[in-house]
Amino acid sequence: xxxxxxxxxxxPEFTAALAADLAGLTAAALPAAALxxxxxxxxxxxxxxxxGSRQPGALIAQKLAAANQARPAATLAGTSVRSVPGDAAxxxxxxxxxxxxxxxxxxxQAHTSASVLAAALALAEDLEAPGAELVAAYVAGVQAAxxxxxxxxxxxxxxxxxxxxxxxxxxxxxxxxKLLGLDADGLARALSLAATQSAGLKAVFGTMGKHLNxxxxxxxxxxxxxxxxxxxTAPAEAVTGQAGYATAFTGTFDPxxxxxxxxxxxxxxxxxxxxxxxxxxxxxxxxxxxxxRARRPFRPDEVERVVLTIPPVLRQICLVDWxxxxxxxxxxxxxxxxxAVTGRxxxxxxxxxxxxxxxxxxxxxxxVELVDGAATLPARAPTEARVELSSGxxxxxxxxxxxxxxxxxxxxxxxxxxxxxxxxxxxxxxEARSAELAHAAGRVDQLTSxxxxxxxxxxxxx
Numbered sequence: 001x002x003x004x005x006x007x008x009x010x011x012p013e014f015t016a017a018l019a020a021d022l023a024g025l026t027a028a029a030l031p032a033a034a035l036x037x038x039x040x041x042x043x044x045x046x047x048x049x050x051x052g053s054r055q056p057g058a059l060i061a062q063k064l065a066a067a068n069q070a071r072p073a074a075t076l077a078g079t080s081v082r083s084v085p086g087d088a089a090x091x092x093x094x095x096x097x098x099x100x101x102x103x104x105x106x107x108x109q110a111h112t113s114a115s116v117l118a119a120a121l122a123l124a125e126d127l128e129a130p131g132a133e134l135v136a137a138y139v140a141g142v143q144a145a146x147x148x149x150x151x152x153x154x155x156x157x158x159x160x161x162x163x164x165x166x167x168x169x170x171x172x173x174x175x176x177x178k179l180l181g182l183d184a185d186g187l188a189r190a191l192s193l194a195a196t197q198s199a200g201l202k203a204v205f206g207t208m209g210k211h212l213n214x215x216x217x218x219x220x221x222x223x224x225x226x227x228x229x230x231x232x233t234a235p236a237e238a239v240t241g242q243a244g245y246a247t248a249f250t251g252t253f254d255p256x257x258x259x260x261x262x263x264x265x266x267x268x269x270x271x272x273x274x275x276x277x278x279x280x281x282x283x284x285x286x287x288x289x290x291x292x293r294a295r296r297p298f299r300p301d302e303v304e305r306v307v308l309t310i311p312p313v314l315r316q317i318c319l320v321d322w323x324x325x326x327x328x329x330x331x332x333x334x335x336x337x338x339x340a341v342t343g344r345x346x347x348x349x350x351x352x353x354x355x356x357x358x359x360x361x362x363x364x365x366x367x368v369e370l371v372d373g374a375a376t377l378p379a380r381a382p383t384e385a386r387v388e389l390s391s392g393x394x395x396x397x398x399x400x401x402x403x404x405x406x407x408x409x410x411x412x413x414x415x416x417x418x419x420x421x422x423x424x425x426x427x428x429x430x431e432a433r434s435a436e437l438a439h440a441a442g443r444v445d446q447l448t449s450x451x452x453x454x455x456x457x458x459x460x461x462x
Contacts, residue, residue: 165200
């Protein structure tokens with residue numbers, strides 16, 4: 001199979017054409033680079049989910065899932081608990097997004113892997129599906145989320161919707177539909193059920209509610225596919241049909257946008273993995289300030305002012321000026337700038353109540369100023385960071401941070417993702433089990449059964 005044709009011809013045909021394209025997708029036909037991106041996506045999801053499994057929101061979901069073990073078939077990553085696939089998707093979806101350290105996809109306007117893999121891995125484990133089927137399902141899920149996300153345009157985000165909860169539901173439905181062997185008609189109906197369940201608000205950013213948006217997308221997408229497999233009825237077109245997703249969620253829906261931007265590419269080609277455990281929109285500022293400190297080392301008390309010139313849309317994403325909690329800190333440009341100015345780490349430990357209350361960080365935050373750049377700048381545009389020192393020096397950097405790796409950069413990306421995996425997984429699983437899991441994830445498409453992969457996410461018995 002060649003790269004997908006991105007079926008977005010006319011509005012009435014949108015869902016049917018997308019479903020037909022997804023139905024023919026197989027792991028064996030993927031280009032080598034797309035396959036490698038999928039493997040890296042699985043590796044990163046496992047890392048952030050294992051670490052996130054110790055976060056308060058994930059612990060709550062685990063307790064809920066542990067109470068429902070009538071047919072334990074799917075693993076809650078980082079625990080010895082197994083539950084029904086829907087509860088596993090909920091718990092693992094929350095864990096995957098709990099640290100905000102999981103990947104982003106600008107085409108989907110979402111954290112696609114958090115939702116798609118939480119649903120697909122739970123179902124694949126239950127089905128004892130081989131790794132190649134999981135990879136095909138994962139790529140199909142990210143593709144569906146990307147096509148719908150590009151077609152959706154900026155309107156839904158402007159209305160206050162969190163697109164992870166919207167396009168992530170389509171992605172999870174497509175992935176699970178693939179695993180269940182739905183044909184094109186079945187996939188279209190699963191996507192329509194995803195459309196009617198899509199939900200999620202940006203108002204919950206900085207709380208556990210943001211994690212829930214990703215987790216519910218996983219659960220609802222899984223449910224959509226399971227219902228269709230059992231004969232549940234749904235329209236073949238609830239995306240662009242009358243009173244459908246396109247009119248209810250956004251005033252900017254345009255299938256041609258997906259055709260123009262994808263141009264035959266797979267959605268996994270836009271996966272961007274995080275180096276900092278916070279909103280991706282803040283990464284450019286962190287990287288820019290860090291580059292200035294490397295070029296001309298300075299002390300925090302030398303800094304008179306930090307000016308961040310940002311795409312205006314970031315104010316709707318990194319919307320917390322003065323954070324009070326670690327979760328709020330992940331969405332505060334002032335706070336992440338202070339971390340970078342002081343040379344602090346930006347891993348999970350940087351976003352705790354203890355670190356938020358650090359007096360030195362508070363001092364620097366008072367000196368950070370946010371300035372809007374051109375109104376037309378997309379969220380992916382870099383932030384210009386200017387550090388003004390008491391000596392009169394003005395240091396400026398403007399680095400991109402939300403672009404996917406090029407094909408020739410994938411080997412280097414795998415190396416740092418492996419380091420990230422080790423940092424996050426070892427405290428949960430220990431060194432030996434973590435190494436075994438990383439090796440299995442690196443060849444996920446060759447595994448006989450995904451159940452073997454998920455068994456490695458359980459801490460070894462002591």
